[in-house]
Amino acid sequence: MAAAMKPPGRIPAVLAIAAIGIFSALLLLLHDRWGPVIVVGVGAIMLVAALKTGAAARAERSFAAHEGAMNAMVVAVFLGVFVALGRENFSLLMLCTVLLYGIACLGLNIQLGYCGVMNFAGAAFFGAGSYTAAVLAANTALPHLLILAAGGIVAGVLGSVLLLPLLRTRGHYAALITVAFGVLFRSFLEVNDTLGGPQGLVVPGLNLFGWSFNDPITVGGFKLSFYFNYALLILLLASIAFVMARRLERSWIGMNLDAVRIDEVAASTFGLNVPYLKIMAFVIGNVFAGVAGAVFAMMTGFVSPNDFDFSTSLVLIAIIVLGGIGNPWGILPAAALVIILPEKLQAIQEYRFLLYSLAVVAILLFRPDGLFPRRLRRYFPDRAS
Amino acid sequence: MSGDVVLGCSGLTMQFRGLTALDNLELDVRRGEILGLLGPNGSGKTTFFNVVTGIYRPSAGEIRFESRDITHSSPQAIYRAGIARTFQRSRLCLPLTIFDNIMIGNHRRLEQGLWFNLFRRGKLRQQFESCRDEARELLMTFNKALGSQLASAAGSVNMIDRRRIEVCRALIGRPKLLLLDEPSAGMTHEETNELMDDILAIRQRIPDLTIVIIEHGMTVIERITDRCIVLNYGRKLCDGTYAEIARNPEVQQAYLGKS
Numbered sequence: 001m002a003a004a005m006k007p008p009g010r011i012p013a014v015l016a017i018a019a020i021g022i023f024s025a026l027l028l029l030l031h032d033r034w035g036p037v038i039v040v041g042v043g044a045i046m047l048v049a050a051l052k053t054g055a056a057a058r059a060e061r062s063f064a065a066h067e068g069a070m071n072a073m074v075v076a077v078f079l080g081v082f083v084a085l086g087r088e089n090f091s092l093l094m095l096c097t098v099l100l101y102g103i104a105c106l107g108l109n110i111q112l113g114y115c116g117v118m119n120f121a122g123a124a125f126f127g128a129g130s131y132t133a134a135v136l137a138a139n140t141a142l143p144h145l146l147i148l149a150a151g152g153i154v155a156g157v158l159g160s161v162l163l164l165p166l167l168r169t170r171g172h173y174a175a176l177i178t179v180a181f182g183v184l185f186r187s188f189l190e191v192n193d194t195l196g197g198p199q200g201l202v203v204p205g206l207n208l209f210g211w212s213f214n215d216p217i218t219v220g221g222f223k224l225s226f227y228f229n230y231a232l233l234i235l236l237l238a239s240i241a242f243v244m245a246r247r248l249e250r251s252w253i254g255m256n257l258d259a260v261r262i263d264e265v266a267a268s269t270f271g272l273n274v275p276y277l278k279i280m281a282f283v284i285g286n287v288f289a290g291v292a293g294a295v296f297a298m299m300t301g302f303v304s305p306n307d308f309d310f311s312t313s314l315v316l317i318a319i320i321v322l323g324g325i326g327n328p329w330g331i332l333p334a335a336a337l338v339i340i341l342p343e344k345l346q347a348i349q350e351y352r353f354l355l356y357s358l359a360v361v362a363i364l365l366f367r368p369d370g371l372f373p374r375r376l377r378r379y380f381p382d383r384a385s
Numbered sequence: 386m387s388g389d390v391v392l393g394c395s396g397l398t399m400q401f402r403g404l405t406a407l408d409n410l411e412l413d414v415r416r417g418e419i420l421g422l423l424g425p426n427g428s429g430k431t432t433f434f435n436v437v438t439g440i441y442r443p444s445a446g447e448i449r450f451e452s453r454d455i456t457h458s459s460p461q462a463i464y465r466a467g468i469a470r471t472f473q474r475s476r477l478c479l480p481l482t483i484f485d486n487i488m489i490g491n492h493r494r495l496e497q498g499l500w501f502n503l504f505r506r507g508k509l510r511q512q513f514e515s516c517r518d519e520a521r522e523l524l525m526t527f528n529k530a531l532g533s534q535l536a537s538a539a540g541s542v543n544m545i546d547r548r549r550i551e552v553c554r555a556l557i558g559r560p561k562l563l564l565l566d567e568p569s570a571g572m573t574h575e576e577t578n579e580l581m582d583d584i585l586a587i588r589q590r591i592p593d594l595t596i597v598i599i600e601h602g603m604t605v606i607e608r609i610t611d612r613c614i615v616l617n618y619g620r621k622l623c624d625g626t627y628a629e630i631a632r633n634p635e636v637q638q639a640y641l642g643k644s
Binding site (some may be wrong): 244247248251253255256263265267268269271272280377378379380 | 459460464472476492493495499510513536
């Protein structure tokens with residue numbers, strides 16, 4: 001046990017991040033029938049081995065001890081994978097989707113993971129951002145940066161419709177209200193002809209300060225996929241969202257949100273303004289989802305009601321639960337699992353959803369708190385406290 | 386004891402449908418005293434705390450704290466006015482750290498703005514460090530060993546230390562009135578004694594602090610209270626020093642039944 005006393009070095013975390021990066025790049029690069037299946041199989045065995053031998057726990061401790069450097073390394077690995085996938089449209093699109101769902105989930109995690117507000121209408125707020133971007137980009141000359149912000153604002157404002165019923169109900173009842181809202185939102189999109197009805201809307205590509213995102217970049221005669229542009233922007237946005245969510249957690253507000261989730265009566269006895277904190281968490285979370293939705297619309301160039309149905313909301317919640325409720329770092333691997341795995345298991349055809357569901361059940365069976373359970377709060381972790 | 390009244394209740398009534406939990410209660414708490422609140426189960430002691438702290442709205446009557454009417458104030462406003470409490474059944478946030486649990490009680494002295502918390506990290510850090518030192522010092526007056534455990538989960542310590550954390554949570558915000566709801570519930574004899582030492586130590590440290598304590602153990606009451614009030618069916622049965630109330634035949638009857 002002497003080893004546990006000494007602060008852990010960087011190596012375990014560096015190895016773990018590198019391994020996950022190589023694994024993901026391999027998975028995305030292989031397009032033959034059985035290659036991805038083999039990679040997934042090997043990856044699963046390695047993951048179980050890492051969990052069983054304590055290597056995963058060691059990597060986690062090492063990560064926690066050198067957080068700043070490791071966060072930077074994750075960004076670097078993402079950039080590396082982007083470059084490796086330089087011309088692969090579909091793989092880059094999938095990675096971008098993972099990151100955008102990740103941003104939305106960071107928002108929902110503030111609601112559910114910190115404050116305890118169940119939101120089963122995540123896709124509706126994501127969709128509100130998407131449709132806002134679609135309408136504004138097609139019909140106005142607003143700078144696109146403002147349009148992305150508008151996506152967030154509209155989602156935040158739309159969420160305020162739900163505030164009153166949400167504050168008056170608790171637990172399952174509050175959750176049901178958000179379910180109803182999600183269904184309502186989709187139905188509204190389907191019957192509203194101005195918003196394209198069931199056919200949806202075409203969205204112009206993103207253009208920031210004269211940089212047209214839909215034109216591929218050429219580096220030294222090598223033409224990269226136009227999704228590469230989006231990937232860079234989305235990585236930047238995801239990093240900002242992550243830092244903001246982390247700072248929120250590691251502040252007095254984060255502590256208050258936790259107190260509200262765990263015991264509302266005790267919280268209000270000590271002066272915490274419970275409704276205000278719930279509203280704050282709910283609105284911030286929806287803004288995250290809205291911004292992610294706006295980028296999603298401009299990236300895919302097309303929005304339709306089907307992208308924002310109840311099952312998408314469930315996927316968002318599943319990502320949070322699978323990753324470890326309340327842990328922002330759990331979101332990325334979980335999002336990758338939920339979005340990439342079914343696509344890459346094409347070889348086993350119809351059975352892939354069965355296998356994928358079994359994987360989710362197995363994870364929750366053996367790790368009921370998710371892949372990466374949340375750890376205790378540290379306010380300023382990089383220095384000794 | 387000065388006669389200065391910190392908390393005064395008149396005609397205080399709390400009804401839940403047909404049940405009258407507090408019945409026209411008249412009760413004064415004087416500055417700096419330790420007042421014991423006694424009475425059989427269901428006599429309205431905890432209800433009284435819940436009404437004072439704003440969790441329940443009284444059906445009738447008036448509560449004055451430092452000559453301000455707080456009858457219809459929110460729990461938040463009452464906390465800010467300077468009343469803090471502990472709960473009979475522990476209401477710590479067990480998944481959070483001991484430090485977080487104590488800081489929940491420090492709410493009114495912590496900067497709550499969103500901008501401050503997200504973007505003024507340097508200032509937040511200063512506030513965090515001074516709070517951490519203060520919490521550690523407070524905790525160590527109760528149990529030296531707890532001082533090094535600020536960053537551990539509150540759920541990882543034993544029952545008596547959890548109670549101590551609850552008391553620290555109530556004290557860190559520097560209240561003027563501390564309400565302790567059966568702090569010895571579920572503890573052994575020795576633990577109870579230790580906790581009472583702690584409460585007397587608080588008294589030494591902060592002589593101005595007024596404490597109302599709900600207790601069943603008569604030796605405890607005898608040892609730490611200056612004055613006792615006995616409730617029965619939501620009414621005040623009698624009021625006096627421990628020796629006086631212990632001799633009171635009505636009290637004996639309420640506790641032991643008619644003989």
